Amino acid sequence: MALPLDHPVPDLPDVSPAAWREANRRLLAKALGEWCFEDMLKAVETGDGYRVDLASGTTYAFRAVPGAYGWLRVDPDSITRTATGMLGNAIAQPAWDAQQFLIEAATTIDSDPSTVATYLTELSATLAVDAARITHGGETAAELRALGHTELECRMTGHNLLVANKGRIGFSATDVRRYAPEAGQPLKLHWVAVHRGLAEFRGTSELSEREILARELDEDTQARFTAVLERAGVDPDAYVWTPVHPWQWDHAVQILHAADVAQRRIVPLGESPDAYLPGQSIRTMANVTVPERYDVKLPLKILNTLVWRGIPPHCTAGAPVVTQWLRGLVERDPFLTQECRTVFLGEVASVTVHHPYLSKLDEAPYQYLETLGCIWRESVSARKDPEERVRTFASLLHTDHTGRAFVAELVHASGLEPQDWLRRLFDTLLVPILHVLYRYGVTFNPHGQNTLIGYDDNDVPTRLYLKDFVDDVCVSFTDVPERGPEPDGHDHVLPRKHPSIIRQHVVDQVFVGHFRYLAPLCADQLGLPEKTFWRMVRQTVLDFHKRFPELSERFAEYDLLTPEIPRYGLNRDRIVVTRYGDRALRHALYPNGTHPSPLAAD
Incomplete structure (x- = not known):
């Protein structure tokens, strides 16, 4: 009927x-x-x-x-x-x-x-997304080559290391269809004005608060937002403006900050006209209306890939000063700037907002302290050359519905032999990371979504882009004169760790987290044996050692070629160690045994 x-x-x-x-x-x-x-x-x-x-x-x-x-x-x-x-x-x-x-x-x-x-909830959510992707198919690896950086991000499938990599606890099924990267749905950001008693703006030396607003909002939008504050009977200059993710405004800000909204300490201003697409981290938005405008990193009170996806206040407050310091290192280093042409996508401005009550509560769970704030980051579109194609390192591991690996498609399109193309990849990716590690005792936790590869018009790797500094940058606690004065002041914004832990960021994120999966893809689809792959990686490290013999003591200090490396289990940490109890701080991982390294001498 x-x-x-x-x-x-x-x-x-x-x-x-x-x-x-x-x-x-x-x-x-x-x-x-x-x-x-x-x-x-x-x-x-x-x-x-x-x-x-x-x-x-x-x-x-x-x-x-x-x-x-x-x-x-x-x-x-x-x-x-x-x-x-x-x-x-x-x-x-x-x-x-x-x-x-x-x-x-x-x-x-x-x-x-x-x-x-x-955990079964996270597993089920991940399966739902994966099954929908299988049902609806998608572009072939050849078709993906034509996509820009932001659009390609929406086609990726999440961290390889984690089994339940799209858990997103807090999102409903409708939220996933609206806000998850695989949905590919443009969204507009809400803007709010936060009283300066709660909020603080920070920027790099060339960026004032007014300069950020002039870059991010057209004059009509600024006038419209100013009029909202005037109608509310408050002084517009007494407030800091910041974007808010629409989901966060509805599910977190209006609830946790209800008192501030009621008392006009937080005033909703309305939507900005620009449309954004979320990247794989979900909370970082790329502007698709004006791609040269900044990427915007915003808190989301959802649990995904091990942690709540807020932004700690020390990160928002520290982002511009860390960017300023790193730029100082990079711009004085001709090897990075002229030969490698490495691009550091700076986190150039931020807004930090403290909760007026919970910020005073000892041991308050961090998920409640990271609900409002913003980091503006330089976009790929603003920094790349006109004909350059930029893609995340993680995209190389993507396999389409026919089984074709994206790395195999790029190698085929380049016209190079697989071994020659991979040599270009290793030089492009590893050499700048090695240089920063050995020369400065600094690492960036360079997993596949934080490292991006720039390609020429033949899809040959040419240079490295790095992002996500303040969340992930670590420095060795040893004395490194090349670093110069460090940007800590009276606040702790740079985690200091033993050189073996600094090294482990490279080992885990590049070698274990990505090359472990890339090597068999190259063996299956490019005919390059895994042993040859790892020999090439090892040779890239040794060639760097040969070129910079003056750093020989640091080669031993940050030994990447050791026969055994500590095992850090991300899945084990969630299911066995950390579980789902609320914590005051994001926790440190602890090793559980060792792995034999394929980079050790034969």
Whole structure:
């Protein structure tokens, strides 16, 4: 019987049953590989593959290719599950259910029911997005080549290291369709005026508060916002203006800061006319109306990839001064500026807002202290050459619905032999990172979304872009004269760590976090053996050592070629160590054993 005209027709599901099973199959393979890699589970060789025996009495068997750092690359189509039935018979069946696997593995990985239930929520949210992507397909790797940096960001699939990499606790299904990067939906930002008793603006030496507003808002919008404040009966000059993510305004600011809104300490101004697209971090927005305008990093009170996605007040306050200091190092370094042509996308201005009550509460959970503020960052569009193509390092790992890897497409388009193209990639990516590490004892936590590669019109890598300084920059606690006076003043804005920890940022984010996955893609689709890949990486490091012998003591201090590296398990940290308890501070990771390094001497 037909529905009456006034009865709403329900939307069709976003995913098909087949796509749901396929998304699960892939995530189950990833979970087996990563959880064995992090020593949460033990894989036993069987002669024709591997098996994992769980305390629940269930066994998962699979085929896998051993990879670098002791990783197993699991074949999703090979996984079977064996469980004892009611009649005592154990029957192996094809396995595809990642959520069932989590429940069955819970006691083996030593996690509690509350953590498992919450993690299953993250796993389910991730599967929903992955299954929708499989259902609807997407561009081929060849078609992705034509996309700009911002549009390409929306096609990526999240951090490779993390199994539940799109958990986004706090977002509804509708929010995901509206605000997640894969939705590709432009959005407009709300602006608010915050009384100077709560808010503080900071900028680099050339940027005043008025200069930022003139760059980001046209004259008509500024006049419209000023009129709102005048109608409210307040002095416009007594307020700092800042953008706010529309979701955050609705779900966090109007609730946690209800007293400030009611008493006109926070005054909503309205929307700005520009449209923005979110990157993979969700909270960083790129302007698509005027791409040369700044990227905007805004707090979101959602839990995703291990932490609440706010912005700590010490980060907003410290961003411009850290940028100013780093620019001073870079601009005085001809190797970085002239030869490498490295681009540091500066975090040039910020607004810091403290909660008037919770900021005075000792040990208040950090998620409640990071709800309002802003960082403006230089955009890729404003810094790149006209014909230059810029893409995240992470995009090289992307595989389209046909199985074609983006790295293979770029190599093919370049016309170079795979080995020659990869040599250009390693020189472009590693040499500036090595130089900053060895020369200055500084690292940027250069994971695949913080490092971007500039390509020429033949898709050959030519230079490196780096971003996300204040959140991730670390310096060694050893004396490094080349760093000069450091920008701490009376505040602690630069974390100081042992050189071995500084080195680990490069090892974990570049080698373990990306090359571990890139090497087998190059073997499968470019015919370059993994051993050759790792030899080339090692040679890039050795060539740098040879070129700068005066830094030899630091080569030992930040040893990237050591035979064993500490194991830092991000999945283990969430499910076993940190779990979901509220904390006053973002926590430090602690090592759990070691990995053999493919960069050690043969």
